[in-house]
Amino acid sequence: MTTETAIDVFEENRPLLTGVAYRMLGRVADAEDVVQDAWLRWSGADRTEVREPRAYLVRVTTRLALDRLRQVKSRGEAYVGPWLPEPYPTDFGDTVPDTADRALLADSVSLAVLVVLESLSPLERAVFVLREAFGYPYAEIAHLLDRGEPAVRQLAGRARRHVEERRPRFDVDPAQRRRLTERFLAAATEGDLDGLLSLLAPDVRLVGDSGGKAKAPVRELFTAGKVGRFLAAVGTQPSAGMAHRFIEVNGGVAVLVLSEGRPDTLFQLGITDGAISAVYITRNPDKLCVLAEGRPPGRANSM
Incomplete structure (x- = not known):
């Protein structure tokens, strides 16, 4: 295999590798670092x-991601306030024309799923990602991870049960999600508490991720009253130079707030039975960088 062919092969598979690494790590920058390390292994291998x-x-790529995930967990890295996965742009135009494929993509990179995956062991997470997101056979996963197939099946079953038990049910069509998001934005920016309360589920939760680098709640907020009052208050604060736009991240519509043209805040909603059951706010500037770059880390049909 010539060097040129090796480059072509790697680039053809880059979106898949980035998709595996992102689901394993929940961090775009870490995923891209892992893929770069995979390229170094590939370029130096006896092909x-x-x-x-x-x-x-x-x-x-899976083994490199596993190593990085284990290092993070073993170091017990401190994070200021609640943690959310980095937003992953998924607006790929017509590259995923099939509705079923788009639904599968949206579910496998949804914020709700990625948050639950954080509670799995590194090996459980690897098996779950390869099996549930990419459909790898158990035998092939066993080969990839140097494990016996019975052990892989056991890991997969345990991981699947854990995810199903803890994953919120956000079953809503894109058009309804868009309408609810638009109404949410209008009520929040107008400080319309009654309007917000009409959209929020009674047991709604709000999670704000700033990493200690921006203002955000340092603890999760619960109940429609507390979440609604918080959103109404911040929505009416002075906002010179602020603007917003709708974007698609993690398989669903979200609101990106811009300050002087730079990403400042990302709002993502969880919707259950026609009501907003979760509000995710990302304000950590390190996690918003990928939205400023204006490019997706990988193509949807290869992720």
Whole structure:
């Protein structure tokens, strides 16, 4: 395999590798670092021994992501306030024309799923991602992770049960989600508490992620009254140079607030039975960088 062919093979698989790494780590920058490390392994490998380049690259990327995830957990890294995964742009135009494929993509990178995945062990997370998001057979996952197939099946079952038990049910069509998001934005920016309360579920929760680098609640807020009052208060604060636009991230519509043209705040909503059951606010500037770059980390149909 020539160097040019090796580059072409890697670039063809880059979106898949980025998708695996992002779901494993929940961090765009970390995912791209892992994929870069995978490229270094690939470029320096004896490729004459590689019969299936795609499988080889997925195996290398998964193991690198596992190592990084284990390092993070073993260090017990402190994070100021609640933690949310980095937003992942998923507005890929017509690259995912099939409704079923788009629904699968939206679910596998949804904020709700990624938050639950954080509670899995690194190995459970790897098995879940490869099996549920990418449909790898158990035998192939066992080969990728150097584990026996019975052990992989056990890990997959345990991970699936854990996710199903804890994952909120956000079953809503895109058009309804868009309408609710527009109404939410209008009520919040007008400080319309009654309007907000009409949209919020009684047990709604608000999670604000700033990493200690911007203003946001340092604890989760619960109940429609508390969440509504908070949103009405911040919505009416002075906002010179502020603007907003609707974008698609993590498979659903979201509101990006811009300050002097730079990403300042991202609002993502969880919707259950026609009501807003979760409000996710990302304000950590490090996590909003990818939205400023204006490019998706990978194509939807390859993720």
